[in-house]
Amino acid sequence: xxxxxxxxxxxxxxxxxxxxxxxxxxxxxxxxxxxxxxxxxxxxxxxxxxxxxxxxxxxxxxxxxxxxxxx
Amino acid sequence: xxxxxxxxxxxxxxxxxxxxxxxxxxxxxxxxxxxxxxxxxxxxxxxxxxxxxxxxxxxxxxxxxxxxxxxxxxxxxxxxxxxxxxxxxxxxxxxxxxxxxxxxxxxxxxxxxxxxxxxxxxxxxxxxxxxxxxxxxxxxxxxxxxxxxxxxxxxxxxxxxxxxxxxxxxxxxxxxxxxxxxxxxxxxxxxxxxxxxxxxxxxxxxxxxxxxxxxxxxxxxxxxxxxxxxxxxxxxxxxxxxxxxxxxxxxxxxxxxxxxxxxxxxxxxxxxxxxxxxxxxxxxxxxxxxxxxxxxxxxxxxxxxxxxxxxxx
Numbered sequence: 001x002x003x004x005x006x007x008x009x010x011x012x013x014x015x016x017x018x019x020x021x022x023x024x025x026x027x028x029x030x031x032x033x034x035x036x037x038x039x040x041x042x043x044x045x046x047x048x049x050x051x052x053x054x055x056x057x058x059x060x061x062x063x064x065x066x067x068x069x070x071x
Numbered sequence: 072x073x074x075x076x077x078x079x080x081x082x083x084x085x086x087x088x089x090x091x092x093x094x095x096x097x098x099x100x101x102x103x104x105x106x107x108x109x110x111x112x113x114x115x116x117x118x119x120x121x122x123x124x125x126x127x128x129x130x131x132x133x134x135x136x137x138x139x140x141x142x143x144x145x146x147x148x149x150x151x152x153x154x155x156x157x158x159x160x161x162x163x164x165x166x167x168x169x170x171x172x173x174x175x176x177x178x179x180x181x182x183x184x185x186x187x188x189x190x191x192x193x194x195x196x197x198x199x200x201x202x203x204x205x206x207x208x209x210x211x212x213x214x215x216x217x218x219x220x221x222x223x224x225x226x227x228x229x230x231x232x233x234x235x236x237x238x239x240x241x242x243x244x245x246x247x248x249x250x251x252x253x254x255x256x257x258x259x260x261x262x263x264x265x266x267x268x269x270x271x272x273x274x275x276x277x278x279x280x281x282x283x284x285x286x287x288x289x290x291x292x293x294x295x296x297x298x299x300x301x302x303x304x305x306x307x308x309x310x311x312x313x314x315x316x317x318x319x320x321x322x323x324x325x326x327x328x329x330x331x332x333x334x335x336x337x338x339x340x341x342x343x344x345x346x347x348x349x350x351x352x353x354x355x356x357x358x359x360x361x362x363x364x365x366x367x368x369x370x371x372x373x374x375x376x377x378x379x380x381x382x383x384x
Contacts, residue, residue, distance in 0.1 A: 002343065002384075003300065003301070003343070003381065003384060004381055004382055007299075007381075047294055047295075047298070050294045051287070051290050051291050051294050054272075054290040054293070054294065055283075055286055055287060055290050058272075058278070058281075058286050058290065059271070059272065059273065059274055059275075059276055059277035059278070060277045060278060060279055060281075061276075061277035061278065061279050061354040061356070062279055064248075064277070064279060064354040064356050065279045065280065065356045068245065068248070068356050
């Protein structure tokens, strides 16, 4: 159960920062309420970018298929 | 086609250029029959029998042949260093080719091949028994099971009969090509790794025959698994791996999943236990085209496996 604890710890740290920002109002409240949504959207964009990048540069080996027929 | 490729000089009359395959249906010529009888006598008298081509020495004569065997084995009393476990099911056409390729690409290593057959109805076990006559029963081992009992249990069954210091697992359908075995061995010797796993997703590796949908699901699944689990390998579901024997025994006893989630669980558990994992690029050519196994239930099964691994490792 150790990896899930690490993830929970990171999430709690982030939510502590968010609550602190809400309380101290250094940033206007309307923006602060939306910060978690921005974070989720950013995470989704990162994931999509990684998938797209990997798809573009997916290594293929058509030569190997030909070599295999010659075995 | 397979008969033409397997020209083992044991069964080839010297110098006439023709070749006979151990699985050929033709009756061997008279010199070949004499050779077969002599090999049966050698096996009966517990002499080491090995294909001269495979030990890279010409054969001929009992004393010279036994001396030739020393190269292929027994610096430390006959224990092989590598045990290659190949689970098979209905691989009658491929198993002879796989054994031939392994012997061709590993001329200097001490190894044994353990074929775990799950009661194939197409006669795979008969082919393996003929291969045992050619290569020797100490190099090709047949450990059969009565029926299909699953991949994880096939590995455990093979592991019980393995006597090597390292264990290699691979598929029998030639999607894992034995020509990468020397690179696995070299990587392990260079880095002293506990596990060396083949990865299809780096630039020297690759796949062939995958359409866009399959690449997309594979890539998406990989990104998800990497973010959530952070394992030490880039290819989690691949099953072409070299393990140290103690590491495999330790990891396999703590795994409970089935199928490809089992492969993922092995790597993730090994990472959590702190084992040193290295990677080697391999190419993966799917021999079976057009059979789509990626339905909705597969995706759901994968996500359930991912959540299970997230919560329990």
